[in-house]
Amino acid sequence: MTAVTPRIRRGAIGVGHTRLPLGPAYALLLALLYLPIVLLVVFSFSANTSLSFPLKGFSLEWYGKAFGDAAMLAAARNSLVVATIAGTIATSLGFAVSMAVLRFRFAGRRILLALAAAPLVVPFVALGVALFLLFNLIGVPRSLLTIALGHSVVALPYATLILLSRIIGLDPALEDAAMDLGASYPTTLRRVILPLVGPSLMSAWLTSFIVSFDEVALANFLAGGDPTFPVFLYGQLRFAGRIPVLIAMAVLLMTGTIILTLIANRLRSRNS
């Protein structure tokens, strides 16, 4: 034996020798994660009035009823409005934070970055209480707008992290070149930066949208008479008879959210 054979294949380093059945373990964990969701979807298409076996056959009754429920449709529409406003604010501010922090040296730089990430470390019940008291103190009645304002704050860390990780990879020379050629800074942002980070902006917007669309703990404190869908759901879930219709509607909205998440993920991986 003269030639030393490499003991380990490249790429497989560190794991090539593990005999642990990681693949099957992953499959099992994934199955456990899907099972409850699949059960809900199955029951939403069944004639059962409660979630119990045996299944009583296929039915679209609950979906039909869901589309006839005006209060529920209004709540779903409210969620769309709130998430659109919150997503837009969070993405705009997240972009501003990323550019300011990555392109400028200024006194409050670290504070700005820390503040933009800080909503992540505050339990929603505490922030909910705090915003509830603020709106009371300044005399702003609770409404869809107050929910959207609250959501813009909790979605900001997500939007900022997505945009930071994209803009950190952009060569500042691109901006310098545009400005040397006479473009103003706003023009440079609009014509050079925005096209380059477009997909990441979209991904940040979708992520913020979903954070808001699904959020209930904060929204509960900030909702007026007009609920978002999760707040509506939270209030209705104690009525057992309502559950099949609620699940049908939730399955529909959930399908939308999943599609948006997959789009956001694809945009992000393509843009970096």
Add this chain to the structure above:
Amino acid sequence: MLGRRGSLRFLAVPPFAWLILLFVAPLLIAILISFRGERGPVDFGSLLQLSTLQYEKIVDSPLWVRLLGISAVMALIVAIGATLLAFPIAYFLAFRARERAPVFLILLLVPAATSFLMRVMAWKLLLGSSGAINSFLLWTGLIQEPIGLLLYSQAAVVITLIYVWTPFAALPIYGALQRIDRSHLEAAADLGSGPWSRFWRVTVPLSLPGVLATFFMVFIPTVGEYVTPFLVGGTDGIMYGNLIQDFFTRAGNWPLGSALAVIMLVITLALVAIALRVVNLRRVVA
């Protein structure tokens, strides 16, 4: 840079103003109100009449203090449970899945993107006495009577929350594992280190920032939970968050509710500050 200088204001002022108005100010107001003596209406004039009455009440209420402890322990179990389940998922994605990793990642994102309330509901319906698990077991004849202890307990809350958080928890760990320079593992192997010692002495320490980020990502929202305990916890499974929410809805004592929230917030932030000293979280974000 000259043209840009003037633009800094245009970039930095809006987010600063927004966060001060809607994040810093409300938290400060909550702290001020927690130091109010009576429940009366809240206005700017009386905001600075400070008293420690609410905090004295809390210290004198062993049940509330105990509930905070119980919630912290539940959040600890949930955070450890979700992190332990998420680690093999992330490890598989980072080291084993190779070119199929994007597909497996998408498979993980689907349950993560599923509505939070729906996933909690799924467990309510699974665990209920006429729920899916019981009716399935009755139907198959494995049990004659429904098992009543499944729902409305602390265990139901903990199981549900571990389930809810596991897919999210895998993402920061996956990120940390992906960033590990494979040449460190090669070097360890060349120096005679076996698979287990490479795992424990190279992979695990290098993934620690991601693991810690995951832990807090789960722990912080769980400490303040009130939605999940309300739906699957019942009276036995209520948490500290339910207490706070109660003082803002039914009981209507905002100063007391604020004091309870402030105590929780201070403890949470203290834990985060300690963690930031142990591991430099900026490496996780960067």
